[in-house]
Each structure stands twice: as C-alpha cells, then as structure tokens.
Amino acid sequence: MAEELAALRQEIMPVQSIEEKSEEKPKESIPEVSVKDLDKRILRIQRSTKTTFPFMEGIHNSLRMKNKAYYSWHTNPFASLVHYTALAIVITTV
Numbered sequence: 001m002a003e004e005l006a007a008l009r010q011e012i013m014p015v016q017s018i019e020e021k022s023e024e025k026p027k028e029s030i031p032e033v034s035v036k037d038l039d040k041r042i043l044r045i046q047r048s049t050k051t052t053f054p055f056m057e058g059i060h061n062s063l064r065m066k067n068k069a070y071y072s073w074h075t076n077p078f079a080s081l082v083h084y085t086a087l088a089i090v091i092t093t094v
Contacts, residue, residue: 044075044077045075047080048064048071048074048075048079049061049064060074
C-alpha cells in the first residue's frame with residue numbers, strides 16, 4: 001500500500017534534482033547602474049516638477065501625469081533653457 005502511494009505521488013509530482021532545476025531557466029541579470037547615474041535621474045525628475053509661476057503648478061502637474069510627451073520634454077535638461085529663450089524672444093519682439 002505504501003509503495004503504491006509513493007508511486008502515485010511520483011507520477012503526480014515528479015521529483016527533480018537540484019541540477020535539473022538550475023539548468024531549466026537562466027536567471028535574468030539586473031543591469032548595473034551607478035549611484036551617480038541614479039542621482040542624476042532623480043535630480044532631473046525633481047527639477048521637472050518645478051514651475052516658475054506658482055499659479056501654473058496645478059496645470060503643469062496634471063499635464064505631466066496625463067501626457068507622456070509633456071513629461072519627457074520637461075525631464076530634458078535643455079527644456080528650461082528653451083523656455084527662457086522663447087520667453088525672451090516674445091518679450092523683446094512685443
């Protein structure tokens with residue numbers, strides 16, 4: 001009776017050795033990212049949340065949440081430079 005039960009268990013749940021389990025799927029490697037790179041990314045995201053004019057903060061945050069292109073543009077390090085240049089051109093031509 002015990003032998004039949006053991007045979008039935010082996011049919012239902014086959015036992016695999018440790019070597020077989022390790023050969024099944026290679027583990028995915030996690031890309032190495034330096035702390036400096038992570039700090040730069042964090043600073044870039046934090047800077048993209050700021051606005052020059054406080055009354056624009058609500059609109060800015062809602063656009064960042066809803067529009068991927070808007071979010072990506074404002075994480076660009078040159079976005080502020082382009083914005084200030086455009087503002088200066090508008091002020092000088094008006």
